[in-house]
Amino acid sequence: MSTEEIIEVPVSIPGSVCRILTGPALLASTGALCAAAGLRGACAIITDENVGRLHGSAVQASLKEAGHAVQVLAVPPGEQSKRLGTVEDLCDRMISGGFDRKSFVVALGGGVVGDIAGFVAAIYYRGIPFVQIPTTIVAQVDSATGGKTGVNAKAGKNLIGAFHQPRLVLADTNTLSTLPDREYREGFAEVIKHAVIRDAAMLDALDPAAPRSSLAPLIARNIAIKAAIVEEDELEETGVRALLNFGHTVGHAIENVAGYGRYLHGEAISLGLASALEISRRKHGLSADASRRVLDKLAAYDLPLLLPDDLTTDDLLAAAKRDKKFLNGKIHFVVSPRLGEAFVAKDITEGDLRTAIESLR
Ligand SMILES: NC(=O)c1ccc[n+]([C@@H]2O[C@H](COP(=O)([O-])OP(=O)(O)OC[C@H]3O[C@@H](n4cnc5c(N)ncnc54)[C@H](O)[C@@H]3O)[C@@H](O)[C@H]2O)c1
Ligand SMILES: [Zn+2]
Structure with a gap:
């Protein structure tokens, strides 16, 4: 990791300690960065089958090198995994895998994985720390920051969940290279939304032809917008967080x-x-x-x-x-x-x- 390419986005959400970094090739430093964030113990990497296949081994190797016992728990990709059954299944797998309250979760994937894994971390042993490693544009600019976790109910999306802030967010822009084109482009709807509500000048910084590996400054700018809104209204009480709608x-x-x-x-x-x-x-x-x-x-x-x-x-x-x-x-x-x-x-x-x-x- 050449550290000058890494951008740290300052965040201060009352009552939580969260460090947010973006840049290329962060995955290989996962273990060291988790240690620096005070995370010890065994680590459950929760991912989906697509992302696990592409990026799971890099994250696993880095955590093992830092001395953590690591297990990878993959769920099928897609929104249909975002339900309570998946959460129960993951908790059962963690219990039989020997994870205790000193363990932590790493969420490796898009917003679906982040929401599920964050919720598992929120309720496992009444709450253990977790790390977000977002791998889609949506997850990097939006869902990994802010601490909203949860799953869908039969009656509607995101009706079951908890606020649980991640200890660490690692938005590695290299992971975007494997994202299918359609999933890549759709993420910019949320970026453009951020520009409209908070940062009009960002519209000029948006170039569909920009190489994905060069996006760290843009990702950081979006995380800063999301974080600022969350800092003002973490629990969606004053209406500020509603602007994200x-x-x-x-x-x-x-x-x-x-x-x-x-x-x-x-x-x-x-x-x-x-x-x-x-x-x-x-x-x-x-x-x-x-x-x-x-x-x-x-x-x-x-x-x-x-x-x-x-x-x-x-x-x-x-x-x-x-x-x-x-x-x-x-x-x-x-x-x-x-x-x-x-x-x-x-x-x-x-x-x-x-x-x-x-x-x-
Ligand atoms: N918690 C929040 O604040 C918040 C905010 C916005 C959205 N969300 C939630 O996020 C979810 C959508 O997230 P999403 O758009 O990231 O979709 P997703 O997690 O379903 O990922 C989209 C697809 O891309 C694949 N994928 C992910 N990263 C990849 C990579 N680097 N290379 C190759 N394939 C990759 C996944 O396997 C999946 O098939 C929704 O459930 C939404 O409710 C939550
Ligand atoms: Zn949205």
């Missing part, structure tokens, strides 16, 4: 109506961002030029901006209404009056939502 009302409705699997999350969020920009423009003064600038960036990453005919406006509205409470005909909806700023508007009506969805045709 920009674009997600319509995005989630699209995921629901299309059925999970047809759109990757970031692709649905691209359409959700387009609808939120439209509402921001119509109701809260966002300029047409600003909106166009963001849409052009989404298009540059080949993210969708137009809805197919079979996803009807009525179905999407019905899904949005199941997801969000309308009070006196109005919902709370994150808008951006100027790029780089966002707030929760309380004056958005069903009619506004309908118009915004129709604008995607």
Whole structure:
């Protein structure tokens, strides 16, 4: 590891000690960095079968070299693993593997693995430390930071979980080289979302042709945005953390109506961002030029901006209404009056939502 390429993102979440590093070739230093973070004992690497095959041995070797007993526990890849059954199974495997309260978990993979493994760490022996090694853009810029862990319930996504902050986050940009192109591009929907709500100048730093190994400064910039928001509102109490939901009302409705699997999350969020920009423009003064600038960036990453005919406006509205409470005909909806700023508007009506969805045709 050439240390000058490693960027440390300062974070201070009250009551937790978390160190966040990004750069190339961090995996080989996992063991040393875990030791520096005060982690001793046996280590359970929780990963999925794809990521485990590609990057598991590097992480395992580094931890073994640092003197840890290590076991790799892999789950099938994909959102369908994000359920309580997987968590119970992993806990059972850890108990029979001899892990005790001095052990720690390393989550190696995308957001699915991070959410599952973080939750296992939150409840195993009533909580043991864990390390995030995110390997997708989504996980590196978003899900690995902030301490939200959990799984899906039959009734909806992410309904079961816990806040549990990782001790260490290692976002190794070299791992991105094996990420399939579509999964790579979809991650930039969340990056573009961060730019809209907090950092308009970042739009100019986004280049779809940039080599993946050069992304550490951009990853760091996004982690800093996410961390700042989490520092202000860790437990989602003041509404600041809710700003991260920009674009997600319509995005989630699209995921629901299309059925999970047809759109990757970031692709649905691209359409959700387009609808939120439209509402921001119509109701809260966002300029047409600003909106166009963001849409052009989404298009540059080949993210969708137009809805197919079979996803009807009525179905999407019905899904949005199941997801969000309308009070006196109005919902709370994150808008951006100027790029780089966002707030929760309380004056958005069903009619506004309908118009915004129709604008995607
Ligand atoms: N906790 C949070 O704050 C938070 C925030 C955002 C999203 N999430 C959650 O994250 C999940 C989505 O995460 P995701 O988009 O990373 O998807 P994912 O974890 O399903 O990964 C996508 C696919 O890429 C594969 N993969 C991952 N890294 C790879 C690599 N380096 N090389 C090759 N293949 C690789 C995986 O095996 C999987 O098939 C959702 O469940 C979402 O709810 C959580
Ligand atoms: Zn999202």
